[in-house]
Structures are given as structure tokens and as C-alpha cells.
Amino acid sequence: MSMRELERLDVEAVRKDFAILSRTVRDGRRLVYLDSGATSQKPRQVLDAEREFYERHNAAVHRGAHQLAEEATDAYEAARETIANFIGASSGEVVFTKNATEAVNLVAYAMSNAATAEPALSRFQVGPGDEIVVTEMEHHANLVPWQQLCQRTGATLRWFPVTEDGRLDLTDIGELVNERTRVVAFAHQSNVLGTVNPVQTITARAREVGALVVLDACQSVPHMPVDVGELDVDFLAFSGHKMLGPNGIGVLWSRRELLEAMPPFITGGSMIGVVHMDRSTWAEPPQRFEAGVPMAPQAVGLAAACDYLTSIGMDRVADHEHRLTEYALDKVGSIEGVRIVGPTETVDRGGAVSFVVDDIHPHDLGQVLDDRGVEVRVGHHCAWPMHRKLGIVATTRASFYLYNSFEDVDALAEAIRDAQKFFGTRP
Amino acid sequence: MQLDAMYQEIILDHYRNPHNKGLRDPHDGEAHHINPTCGDEVTLRVSLTPAPGGELDEKATVADVSYDSMGCSISQASTSVLTDLLIGRTVADGMQTLDAFTELMQSKGQGEPDEDVLEDAVAFAGVSQYPARIKCALLGWMAWKDAVSKSLDKEGV
Numbered sequence: 307m308s309m310r311e312l313e314r315l316d317v318e319a320v321r322k323d324f325a326i327l328s329r330t331v332r333d334g335r336r337l338v339y340l341d342s343g344a345t346s347q348k349p350r351q352v353l354d355a356e357r358e359f360y361e362r363h364n365a366a367v368h369r370g371a372h373q374l375a376e377e378a379t380d381a382y383e384a385a386r387e388t389i390a391n392f393i394g395a396s397s398g399e400v401v402f403t404k405n406a407t408e409a410v411n412l413v414a415y416a417m418s419n420a421a422t423a424e425p426a427l428s429r430f431q432v433g434p435g436d437e438i439v440v441t442e443m444e445h446h447a448n449l450v451p452w453q454q455l456c457q458r459t460g461a462t463l464r465w466f467p468v469t470e471d472g473r474l475d476l477t478d479i480g481e482l483v484n485e486r487t488r489v490v491a492f493a494h495q496s497n498v499l500g501t502v503n504p505v506q507t508i509t510a511r512a513r514e515v516g517a518l519v520v521l522d523a524c525q526s527v528p529h530m531p532v533d534v535g536e537l538d539v540d541f542l543a544f545s546g547h548k549m550l551g552p553n554g555i556g557v558l559w560s561r562r563e564l565l566e567a568m569p570p571f572i573t574g575g576s577m578i579g580v581v582h583m584d585r586s587t588w589a590e591p592p593q594r595f596e597a598g599v600p601m602a603p604q605a606v607g608l609a610a611a612c613d614y615l616t617s618i619g620m621d622r623v624a625d626h627e628h629r630l631t632e633y634a635l636d637k638v639g640s641i642e643g644v645r646i647v648g649p650t651e652t653v654d655r656g657g658a659v660s661f662v663v664d665d666i667h668p669h670d671l672g673q674v675l676d677d678r679g680v681e682v683r684v685g686h687h688c689a690w691p692m693h694r695k696l697g698i699v700a701t702t703r704a705s706f707y708l709y710n711s712f713e714d715v716d717a718l719a720e721a722i723r724d725a726q727k728f729f730g731t732r733p
Numbered sequence: 734m735q736l737d738a739m740y741q742e743i744i745l746d747h748y749r750n751p752h753n754k755g756l757r758d759p760h761d762g763e764a765h766h767i768n769p770t771c772g773d774e775v776t777l778r779v780s781l782t783p784a785p786g787g788e789l790d791e792k793a794t795v796a797d798v799s800y801d802s803m804g805c806s807i808s809q810a811s812t813s814v815l816t817d818l819l820i821g822r823t824v825a826d827g828m829q830t831l832d833a834f835t836e837l838m839q840s841k842g843q844g845e846p847d848e849d850v851l852e853d854a855v856a857f858a859g860v861s862q863y864p865a866r867i868k869c870a871l872l873g874w875m876a877w878k879d880a881v882s883k884s885l886d887k888e889g890v
Contacts, residue, residue: 332735333735667773667804667805667806668771668805669771669773669804669805669806669807669866669869670740670805670806670807673736673739673740673863673866674736677735677736684771685770685771685772686771686772690772693772699771699772699773699803699804700771700772700773728736728740729745729806
């Protein structure tokens with residue numbers, strides 16, 4: 307808790323920047339967008355920045371010597387600087403990817419490539435006898451790439467279990483993360499449970515055994531202040547579209563010395579040093595990991611999103627979501643026949659509130675909510691094994707962002723009660 | 734309200750009291766289908782009786798359809814309706830019904846279903862307005878198609 311009292315975020319002022327929030331859905335209902343965990347809406351400032359790039363500076367960056375190419379390259383690299391500052395990094399440590407999924411795959415495939423390369427890359431090599439540790443609450447994007455790496459290399463995949471109340475069970479951390487562990491990959495904040503995981507505890511153990519730490523920050527960077535210097539992880543991945551930025555851009559952050567040593571994943575144009583007919587050398591990072599003409603307009607848009615969030619203050623964004631979450635846990639959790647899936651207290655917990663409603667399948671619940679203009683996510687939210695572990699087929703998830711109001715939570719609660727009436731499960 | 738158009742009383746009745754539910758033997762083919770977006774699943778068995786003097790082919794009669802499933806009201810009710818419609822019919826008839834139902838699902842709310850062919854299944858017309866739910870309605874039907882084709886394949890081996 308911050309010592310000084312935060313000035314509260316002005317939701318009404320924020321909402322004015324998001325044109326989409328003033329539209330109606332399903333026969334004139336007010337749009338209650340509670341699916342920002344899947345993707346966020348975009349403020350005018352982000353759309354303007356992208357349009358401005360296209361209208362004034364559009365060219366292929368890092369190619370060509372004409373004026374537009376210079377301006378486009380400057381805009382692209384300035385965007386990298388802004389985005390790096392946003393997470394307390396330096397720009398040479400920020401690699402642009404398509405999204406966080408690609409960022410995780412970049413690391414997994416670089417390790418895959420290293421597995422059959424010279425001993426100089428040994429720190430990235432995994433094989434039979436080595437272990438990779440994930441958690442049961444991972445999004446498929448931070449699970450399947452590691453499964454696949456293990457299948458290709460013969461390494462063994464292990465995982466931290468999830469407890470009934472939606473926290474990681476660290477009881478066996480000493481045994482689970484051991485001398486054979488080469489990678490520990492986990493979510494900073496669960497996209498389903500909202501649980502914020504104890505990064506320091508896990509990273510400290512990984513350091514003891516010399517394992518690399520990969521943090522899926524998709525649900526943390528958009529919602530709370532994140533400083534890579536404080537986290538002490540090796541890799542951090544997040545997506546632009548979940549933090550008010552455009553689609554088609556994500557970030558892989560890593561420490562400079564690791565990026566310098568790591569082999570590329572996708573090869574091709576502009577990631578090379580010298581190309582001969584039979585061999586090539588690699589550019590320095592971050593270009594080494596950015597083959598092809600990069601997504602400059604999206605980088606510019608994401609930088610504008612970072613500026614927007616910075617101008618409001620990430621501590622205020624986090625505070626706002628914290629209060630919304632507290633309100634929702636109480637308001638939704640107290641409806642008879644509703645059970646929250648995940649921590650019911652707001653300690654180490656972010657703004658994703660998943661729940662099940664007795665005798666109403668999430669698909670059917672979502673249909674009634676949608677009819678009331680309340681847009682939530684239903685299903686397993688790309689975390690199928692975790693749902694299986696908790697003995698649930700699917701859940702309904704409401705996820706919040708800076709533009710959500712307490713009124714939105716009220717609308718959610720009312721729509722849930724409407725669904726119970728509609729299906730006759732509660733009077 | 735659009736919801737009422739989708740959740741017809743017939744659908745809710747089948748959901749609350751599914752017909753022919755439970756896995757039964759004997760069976761000729763079995764299929765397990767999953768909707769990967771939500772994790773809903775159905776295991777469906779088909780038992781066929783060859784036409785007199787014939788082989789197990791399109792002229793065979795669907796002697797039984799049994800299933801075990803978990804999922805939303807639409808997928809549950811749709812599978813229940815399917816068993817009512819297809820048990821006792823020939824495989825060829827069943828495939829025609831499947832085609833008619835699939836067509837209805839893809840009609841974006843504009844379909845004019847033939848009640849003689851689809852009977853209770855006409856109640857699903859409203860579902861076709863919601864693209865995300867079409868998969869739910871088709872889950873059992875796709876499993877039926879798969880189970881039948883496995884039954885016929887087995888005969889061919």
C-alpha cells in the first residue's frame with residue numbers, strides 16, 4: 307500500500323477517450339465491456355498516433371535512405387524507447403514480436419535451436435535429464451510452447467500445482483526447482499484466477515539452481531506498475547492489445563547479455579549481419595529477433611498507449627482496478643448460487659474475476675449477460691488444464707480495466723440474477 | 734426479447750429432461766467430440782441394423798443412439814432432439830436430416846426450416862443468429878456423423 311493517498315482515477319473522463327464505450331449493443335443496451343483480459347479497448351490517442359504515422363511517416367523501417375524511411379525508423383525506435391521506459395528497461399533490451407505468444411515461442415524456439423548448436427550456446431541448451439518447470443495455472447501460451455520444447459529435446463516438463471483457493475502450491479519448490487531445472491516459466495498474474503504470483507520467491511529459488519526465469523506478464527504490465535529491474539527475471543513477455551495498444555505487436559524483454567548470446571528464432575531479412583549463399587551471421591539484438599519489415603505503426607500506437615497509461619499513472623490504474631475487484635468479489639460473490647473461482651480476498655490479486663453459477667452453464671449465462679449488454683468471457687480462457695484441476699469445465703470471467711466503473715459491476719450482478727430467473731434456478 | 738427466440742421452451746425441456754441419455758451396448762461405432770472453445774464434450778454411440786438381406790450401409794436402420802455428455806443447454810438439448818429424430822430411421826434419412834439441420838444452423842436467422850424433416854429441431858432456428866453458439870448446436874450431430882461413418886468403415890474392413 308502506498309504511503310500517500312492516491313488521487314482517484316476519473317473514470318468518466320477516461321471513458322470519453324474510448325469512442326466504442328458510448329455505442330450500444332443488442333437492441334440499444336449500454337455496452338458494459340468486461341472482457342479486457344482478452345483484449346482492451348483503444349483510446350483515441352492510440353488510434354490518432356497510428357493514423358498520424360500512416361498519414362505522415364509511413365515507410366519500411368531500417369531500410370532505404372529516403373526521408374520517409376528515416377522518419378519511420380526514428381518513430382519506430384523512439385517507440386521502443388518509450389515502451390522500454392514503461393517497464394524500467396533500456397531500449398536495447400526490448401524485442402518486438404507479434405504478441406506475447408510469439409514472444410514465449412521466441413525463447414522456446416531459440417532454446418530449441420541452441421539444443422543442436424555448438425557448446426558455446428550451452429546456457430540455452432536443454433535435453434534428456436533436464437527439466438522445465440511451469441505452473442498448472444498457465445495460459446496455453448506459456449504451457450504449450452514448453453511442452454513442445456520438451457518433446458523436441460527430450461527434456462522433462464514439471465509444474466507447480468494450484469491449490470483449491472487458486473494459489474500456487476510452493477510446498478515442494480525445493481524439490482521441484484532443482485539442479486536439473488533449466489527454465490522456470492510462469493504467469494505474473496493468472497488470466498483466470500487473478501492471482502498475482504510470488505515472483506521473488508520463485509525467482510530466488512531459480513537463481514540458486516541457475517535456471518532461466520520466463521515471466522508471462524500479459525495480465526500484469528497492463529494493470530500494475532512493472533519494473534523489470536525489481537523483478538529480476540530473465541525474460542518477460544506481454545501483448546500490446548491488452549494494454550490499450552494495437553493488435554499485432556507484443557514485447558519480449560530480456561537482459562542485454564542474454565539477448566546477445568541467444569540464437570534467433572525467425573530468420574530472414576534485416577536480422578542478419580552478413581549473408582553468403584551457404585551461410586549467414588546475425589545482427590545484434592534486438593534486430594536479430596525482428597526478421598522482416600517490422601510493425602512500426604503498431605509500435606508507435608503501443609508507445610502512445612504507454613504514454614496514455616503513464617499520464618494517468620499505473621499506480622492509479624492498479625488502485626482503481628483493486629477497488630473494482632473488491633467491489634465485484636463482494637457484489638457477485640454474495641449472490642446466492644454463485645461461487646468465485648480464485649482468491650476471494652484482494653491480497654495479491656488482480657482484476658480478473660471468474661465464477662460459476664449453479665445449474666447454469668457459462669455459455670448460457672454469457673448469452674443472457676450479452677442480452678443485457680454485459681460482455682464477458684466464457685469457457686476455459688485458454689487455461690484448460692487448470693479448469694480440469696479445479697474440477698470445472700468452464701467458467702465465466704469478468705475482467706476490468708481503467709475505463710470500467712462500479713456501475714459496470716452493478717450491471718454484471720444484475721444480469722447474473724436475471725439469468726438465474728430466466729433459467730429458473732433462483733426465484 | 735431475443736433470448737426467448739433462442740431458448741425456446743422445447744430446448745429448455747430437452748435440456749432439463751434429456752431423452753435417450755446414457756451410453757448403451759451393443760454399438761457399432763462411437764465418437765468423442767469436444768468443443769475446444771469451451772471444453773464441452775459428448776461421447777456418442779450408434780447401433781445399426783442392416784436392411785433385410787443387406788450389408789451395413791446407407792440403407793441400414795439406426796437401431797439406437799446413446800450418449801454421455803456435458804455442456805450447455807444448446808448442446809445438450811440438440812443431442813437429445815437428435816436421438817428422437819434419428820432412432821428408427823435409415824442412415825440415408827439421418828444424413829439428410831443432418832444436412833437440413835446444418836443448413837438451418839448456417840442460415841443466420843433467415844432459414845425457413847421444414848418441420849416435416851426437422852420436427853423439434855426447428856426450435857434451434859434462433860441459435861443460428863448467434864455464430865458462437867452454432868458449434869454447440871452441432872456438437873452432437875457431428876459426433877453422430879462420425880460414429881456412423883466409423884460403423885460403416887468397420888463393416889468395410
